[in-house]
Amino acid sequence: MLGIGILLGFHLLGMVLQHALSLPLPANVLGLLLFVISLFAGWIRLEWVEVSANFLLRHMMLFFIPIIVASQLFFPLMKEQWLTIGVSWLGSTLIALFVTGWATKSWTEGKKETDE
Amino acid sequence: MSDWKQSLFGEPLFAIAVTVLIYLGAQALHARWRWLHPLLAASVGVMLLLAALDVPYEAYAVGGRWIEFWLGPATVAIGVPLYKHAAYIRRQLPAILGGIAVGTMSAMASAGALVWLLGGTKELMLTMMPKSATAPISIEVVRQLGGQPELGAVLTVLTGLLGSMIGPKLLRMAGFGDPFSLGAAIGTSSHGIGTARLLRESELAGGISGFSMGAAGILTSLYAVPLYMWAL
Numbered sequence: 001m002l003g004i005g006i007l008l009g010f011h012l013l014g015m016v017l018q019h020a021l022s023l024p025l026p027a028n029v030l031g032l033l034l035f036v037i038s039l040f041a042g043w044i045r046l047e048w049v050e051v052s053a054n055f056l057l058r059h060m061m062l063f064f065i066p067i068i069v070a071s072q073l074f075f076p077l078m079k080e081q082w083l084t085i086g087v088s089w090l091g092s093t094l095i096a097l098f099v100t101g102w103a104t105k106s107w108t109e110g111k112k113e114t115d116e
Numbered sequence: 117m118s119d120w121k122q123s124l125f126g127e128p129l130f131a132i133a134v135t136v137l138i139y140l141g142a143q144a145l146h147a148r149w150r151w152l153h154p155l156l157a158a159s160v161g162v163m164l165l166l167a168a169l170d171v172p173y174e175a176y177a178v179g180g181r182w183i184e185f186w187l188g189p190a191t192v193a194i195g196v197p198l199y200k201h202a203a204y205i206r207r208q209l210p211a212i213l214g215g216i217a218v219g220t221m222s223a224m225a226s227a228g229a230l231v232w233l234l235g236g237t238k239e240l241m242l243t244m245m246p247k248s249a250t251a252p253i254s255i256e257v258v259r260q261l262g263g264q265p266e267l268g269a270v271l272t273v274l275t276g277l278l279g280s281m282i283g284p285k286l287l288r289m290a291g292f293g294d295p296f297s298l299g300a301a302i303g304t305s306s307h308g309i310g311t312a313r314l315l316r317e318s319e320l321a322g323g324i325s326g327f328s329m330g331a332a333g334i335l336t337s338l339y340a341v342p343l344y345m346w347a348l
Contacts, residue, residue: 007189014192026252026338029159029330035195046199050155053193056186057322060312061138061155064189066131066180067251068277069166070161071270078267083303084210084236088244089271092227093278094307096248100219100328104300108209 003052006044010035131179137237138162149261153281155309156232166222187326191250191308197323205324212300214326220335221246221303227339242347244281247271248279250307261347275332279306280313303328304326 014031017023023030038044078085124130135158142158166176198205205212231241241264246254251272258268263324283302287293292301296316302310303325311329315322 004189007192009258012186012199012258023255025334026250026256028188028252029250029333031188032195032326032330035192035209036198039195040201040202046196049193049195053196056190056193057197057312057315058317059139060145060190060308061158062136063183063185063190063260064155064273064276064312065135065139065158065162066177066184067269067273068155068229068242069162069176069180070173071273072163072268074267078270081240081274084234084240084245085271087234088227088230088279089247089275090237091230092223092244093248093275093283093305095226096219097283097301098222098288098290098292099222099277100215100304101287101290101297103218103295103344104211105292105294107214110295 001052003049006034006049007052007056010038118234121169122175125169125175126184128179130171131176132182134165135180135183138165140148153272153277153313156277156281167252172256187308191326193312194323194326194327197319198327201320201323203326204320208296210326212324213298213331215297215300216304216331217335219301220248220332221339222337223332224336238347242343243268244271244337245343246340247275249305250331253331253333253337258338261340261343273309279315280310283310284314284317288290295324300328304332307333 010031011028012031014029014032015027017030017034018025018027035044081087130236134162138161139154139158142152142154145157146152146154148342162176165171227244227247228241231244239262243258244263245261246257248254248266251269254272255265255269259265279302283306284293284298287298287301292298297312297319302314302321304307307329311325313324314325
């Protein structure tokens, strides 16, 4: 429970920061940033959070189910422009996957060569 | 619908119990048939059950919000694999960051260009461009650009689902299966949904994916700045 408490605390901290400074980043990403900083700074010890964090991460897909279920409300709207939406959805996802994978891969290898 | 059914389906417990049980069932199916994506199977399962029992979406959403809520602390929890593999990640940081920067640009440009090529409206173009970013960021960017935030949210979720379903396999086939390329590509293109899938396979790739999701989200809001001028 300590781990859950810590994770909720950082999520809350992220939300406080977002509201107080009206930052353009979501509370969970801000909470993640603060949490990583705290781990590196040694303010939070890994063993306090590891079990809870691994549990949440292992079942993260569960938390997306209600959001996907909600998408059915938009099926009629999407039907009107299904071809444009479908092509752009499929095409840009494939392009993003391969461009990122290819760029990361080529720069990773480039770095190895200079290391050797 | 009779009164007792209406009050039963409106209870948060109904949606929570049904979602968790169907999720467990989908995991069991996935263990047997690897190609069956557990998130897609579970979501379709819930939708079919709601339709069969004639439960209005609004009633399901009461309990659904309780489940969705845990996405917040779960995203914070990505800090754990990130921290554990920090030494590895740091060594390849320029490659990962470079990949995310180029990949985020390609995601936005290609989404916009394809809508334009097929004669879509400017509003649809702006709604589709940020869809690879994590949902809270993409929704905000769509809103600021003057697109349709609700449609943007749905497209963002469906993009994550697509990348999570086909991404790891395609990337491995193309020779980008090392944890750095795989993590950066999945996190950049399919945010938290892709990351959730990778975390089940590899802690290192999942941690990199979580990092890439955050960086790609921040970059998406930065890349959108010149778009504001054009959109207005």
